[in-house]
Amino acid sequence: MKLYWGPHTCAIGIHVLLEEIGKPYATEKLDVAGGASRKPPFTGINPKGKVPTLVRDDGSVLTEFSAIATWLARTNPEKGLLPDDPEGEARAVEMLAYVEGTIHGQGFARMFMPTRFEPQDVVHQTVGLGAGSVKRQGKEMVEAGFAILDPLLSRHPYAVGDTFTIADAALFYAERWAPQQKITLPINLQAHLDRMKTRPAVAKVMELWDET
Ligand SMILES: N[C@@H](CCC(=O)N[C@@H](CS)C(=O)NCC(=O)O)C(=O)O
Structure with a gap:
């Protein structure tokens, strides 16, 4: 699993969730402010040109903060990151x-x-x-x-x-x-x-x- 992030971005919330979960993960830092997320090679991974972007172990790409956060919560239910009720x-x-x-x-x-x-x-x-x-x-x-x-x-x-x-x-x-x-x-x-x-x-x- 690899998180793409950039300094001062909302991706920090997903990085926190990965740390809270405590399983191995990789990260790659992008110069988002300098426009790196809006050009290749990154747009080949996420055409939206945005972080957070999560590449999962099967190679599939997940975008949008809430989608990534929800997936992390549901795949790690023991961490209680999303209420069940x-x-x-x-x-x-x-x-x-x-x-x-x-x-x-x-x-x-x-x-x-x-x-x-x-x-x-x-x-x-x-x-x-x-x-x-x-x-x-x-x-x-x-x-x-x-x-x-x-x-x-x-x-x-x-x-x-x-x-x-x-x-x-x-x-x-x-x-x-x-x-x-x-x-x-x-x-x-x-x-x-x-x-x-x-x-x-x-x-x-x-x-x-x-x-x-
Ligand atoms: N709707 C997206 C928004 C993500 C977003 O706006 N990310 C910003 C950083 S906080 C970004 O990557 N901006 C780069 C750009 O728009 O050039 C989400 O919730 O993940």
């Missing part, structure tokens, strides 16, 4: 979808790659966090998303309950971007991020990625 599973999927689709896909993506969003005029793309800019819009979306999730984390230490699940791996990667983008996390999400960093698997991956 319908309510717990639905809450985990709910968190994954919101982090990936809204906070990441709508919010942080505008901050990281404003040129891929409308409006395409120079003013809106280049005024940084100025009013009306794409980046500012993204920041507001992220802050609104975090504000919605924060009360949930006042009820339990992990994203959907008392134990670590794949929903925590997703929430973690988004929380980790907040200080890098000068976004102040609400109190319960900051506590969750701090809690995540105390997990040996998370600490190990952050050291491997050379990130704090």
Whole structure:
């Protein structure tokens, strides 16, 4: 099994899951910021040009954070990474979808790659966090998303309950971007991020990625 990843990307959540599972795996680092994921040879592996990308032992390729996370959870049931009960599973999927689709896909993506969003005029793309800019819009979306999730984390230490699940791996990667983008996390999400960093698997991956 091999995980393709890039510095500062959401792939860190999948790397954490691989460490939590504790079975052998390989990794390959890509210069995602420099565009390596969008050209050959990587596009021959994942034409979407995105990390995380997981190549499994049978050579098949799995893409999309939640698909990879769900597959890892279901193939390692003894680790309890995805609740078995319908309510717990639905809450985990709910968190994954919101982090990936809204906070990441709508919010942080505008901050990281404003040129891929409308409006395409120079003013809106280049005024940084100025009013009306794409980046500012993204920041507001992220802050609104975090504000919605924060009360949930006042009820339990992990994203959907008392134990670590794949929903925590997703929430973690988004929380980790907040200080890098000068976004102040609400109190319960900051506590969750701090809690995540105390997990040996998370600490190990952050050291491997050379990130704090
Ligand atoms: N929907 C995808 C999104 C993955 C994604 O956006 N990955 C980013 C890094 S966090 C990436 O590879 N970007 C490279 C690019 O778009 O050029 C998923 O959930 O896995």
